Amino acid sequence: MKYRPQGTSTDNQIEEIFGKAYDHKVISRLIPFLKPQKKLLLMAFSAMLIFVITQSSFPYIIKIGIDNHILNQDIEGLTWVFIAFISIAFINWVSGYLQEIFASRMSQGVLQNLRSKLFAHLQKLPMSFYDKTEVGRLMSRMHGDVGQLQEVGALIVATLGELLSLIGIIVFLMIMSFKLAIITLIVVPVLFILLIVWQKLAKRLYIENRISHSVTINNLAETINGSKIIQILTRQKTNMNSFDTKNSHLLKTSKSATYVSSGVLPGVDFLTSIAISLVIFFGSKMIGQSLDIGVLIAFVMYVQRFFDPLRQITMSYTQFQRAMASGNRIFEIMDIEPDIIDAKHCKKLTNVKGNIEFNNLSFSYAANKPVLNNINLKIKSGETLAIVGHTGSGKTTLISLLSRLYNLPLNNGSINIDGINIQDITRDSLLDHMAIVLQEPFLFSGTIMDNIKYRLTEASEEDVIKASKTVNAHQFIKDLELGYKTPILERGSNLSTGQRQLISFARAILSNPKILILDEATANIDSTTEDLIQKALKNLVYERTAIIIAHRLSTIREADNIAVMDQGNLIEVGNHKKLIQSNGLYKKLYDFNYDSIEIAR
Ligand SMILES: Nc1ncnc2c1ncn2[C@@H]1O[C@H](COP(=O)(O)OP(=O)(O)O)[C@@H](O)[C@H]1O
Ligand SMILES: [Mg+2]
Structure with a gap:
């Protein structure tokens, strides 16, 4: 019976075992990482050379001692041989130690450099990469594979050393007999x-x-x-x-x-x-x-040593295979083109009023599977637009495009803010004016204070408290034993979903953005928190352009406009009263929703 686990870890392992021990592609890409470590590499190599030479000279010295001195009863000469032996042993020890030290320092340097390059690269990758990649796999690449590669430098030095000592032994044997x-x-x-x-x-x-x-x-x-x-x-x-x-x-x-x-x-x-x-x-x-007797003894000693390098080389072989496989996986990621986030002509967005316009917007993630079809929609500065529609109708996609998480290909329409196409605005400056709260609140390690300040690290404590008050989060935070200094445990497990969501609201509002986007931000929270947010909502949208995607239609009634999406199409726009009157999908959704609320009560 054969077991095949899901995922790719097994493929990785098989690749490691069957793979090449020397992959020129990987090595040539590693060289730039080794270059800054040139000095250490050279020092490790020199130490290795001294180590190998001293190591393989021991039996020879013994041979000299026996044949030239013991057999001739030359005791004084033997003393010198003894001193030479001890000195060489000492040099051997020191050089072996230094080889290890230099090689591992070199490796650590490579590792650090590689990790930070990879980290920087990961932050630049397009969202579409993360859509396709499992977190676990990525983590293992960052961790295991970088670690594997780290060894390569030291391994190269050590293996060269083994090879040299093998050659050295053979040479000594040949010379002697x-x-x-x-x-x-x-x-x-x-x-x-x-x-x-x-x-x-x-x-x-x-x-x-x-x-x-x-x-x-x-x-x-x-x-x-x-x-x-x-x-x-x-x-x-x-x-x-x-x-x-x-x-x-x-x-x-x-x-x-x-x-x-x-x-x-x-x-x-x-x-x-x-x-x-x-x-x-x-x-x-x-x-x-x-043959002299000393030669015979030296021979026995050499033969005993002969197999050590062979054994070591066999072992390094698998290590090389693993490192090459790891290298391949890492460079595969490094080769993914980072998104060209900002075209050269992009300008900074300043002084935003918050007029948003979607013009003839179409989009698809994969070819031939349109997700948005020709959307035309206007949101005036300071107004609130609610978007409703079934799951999968394209609501989230719409705001992902507005925040430029995905770039809009040419000829797919445009999104304008205050009349400027967002493709002509640097993404950072665009996002500076936007706050987005997603359905799943995500908190980072650190305290509640750190999390609220995550984006605006220079914000003052007063600002944080003010923002928390605006979203009705202050009360519960204050009541925690450590207040704003409460540490966030793993993924926020010490707080309820509602509390985490309140914190992400505070985080969103802290920078006082002109545009506020809530994507089903109240979908997963308890009714108490929802009440708090409902009450805060007026403060939240005050003097802001707001886009609110919500399930619960109670949130939506107050909106200036409601856009109804269905299978990537915008099918109705209007305020609550108008949409109820026109008796379309909104009315259906509303009735259904209202009923379910009534029944639930
Ligand atoms: N990252 C993605 N990659 C591929 N397809 C996606 C991605 N995100 C959403 N989709 C697809 O696009 C459609 C619209 O999704 P979405 O905008 O998330 O809808 P909604 O937010 O209204 O539920 C769905 O069919 C969904 O499967
Ligand atoms: Mg969605």
Whole structure:
């Protein structure tokens, strides 16, 4: 039985295992990030070189000690060899340490640079990117993938070091005895065959294990996130069974993976022993003729070390694969063109009166699926327009376009503010005059005060309190133990939805914007909060142009104009009285709504 988790984490993992260990595309894009770290890279490299040279000279020094001094009973010379050995050991230690330090400092520099580039890039991406991307995936890219890439620099240095020491060992062996070196190296092809076979087997089991692992983890995460609804739906037992199945499968795959992965190191050790016995067997026959005893001992020591770099390189291979896959995913995001937010000719919008005009506005998110059809609508400065219509009729799209969250393609009509096309206005200055409150209040970490000041960080405390009073939020905030200093827990879980919405109203109003937009801002809140907002509404829209999208038609009756949308078309405009009289969709919605309110009471 095969488990395939949803999402892409498995694809990522498979890509990691089957992917390239060296991807020129990724490396060439990483180089600019490594460049500022040139000095550290050079220092790490130098330290590595010293480390490798000292490391591979130990057996040779021992050989010198034995052959030149011990066998000749040259005790004084041996003292010098001893001193040299200790000194080189010391240099070896220091250089190894420095290599690590320089390499990791270099990596951290790369990481920091990469993360901030990515962060800046994410803030510039078009809304359409976020429409298509899961938060979880993005988070994992920011976190895991950047982390993977961080290792690359250090890994390159370390792997080069391993390669060099491998070459160094072979060179030393050849110098000491060419014949014995060839005999010893006979086991190397066997080792490669072992490693290749092992890799193939391990790959398959590893994939199965990772898939199983991520299925189990996904299942666990879903259960934790949905714990409330699971208990309500009494699914515990069914879920338990399904978790058990997944969990046993995980155990099975883990076991097989363990059998295989446990086999490889002893296998390598076994080959090492064979190589050593070859050295001793053939070497001892050569002693006296073409070989000194010290050479034999050095050989044994070299052979013991020979397999370490090989093992390390095998391990770095998978790490490289992972890093390349991560790099690919990160640069994929980096390659998404940021929205050209402002065309060159855009001007700042100042002194807004707040006349809004939609002219022949059409829009679609995807080709051939029109969402808005030829909308013509005027809102005079200081007036309130209410928009009603069924879900999906295009209300939110209309205001997303007004706030330029999506850019309007050419020939799709225009939106003007005080007669200026909003495509000719910088988006920042446009939004400076607008406040938008969405259906789902979103609070950031920090205090209530921080959240109200989120946009206008320089606002004074008095201004914050004034804004809170305007939206009737002051009372409840004041009654909290820490008042405005109350910290917002994860996503505002310590406040009710209504309270969070009041805070976002205060945030919206703080900058005293000329244009106020409420998109079903009262849809999810309790009736007490709604009352508060209803009462505040007059203050809110006072001397402002307001667009209010609302379900509850009680909010709407007072509006100067009501626009009725249906499937992307604007089908009726007028005030409450007029629309009731004309007996169209508004009347139907109103009757339905009114009835439901009456019944609810
Ligand atoms: N980001 C988006 N990407 C693609 N289609 C979208 C997007 N947002 C909304 N739509 C589609 O556009 C239509 C209008 O949606 P919307 O403006 O949100 O309606 P309303 O706010 O009136 O409920 C719907 O059919 C919806 O599925
Ligand atoms: Mg909507």
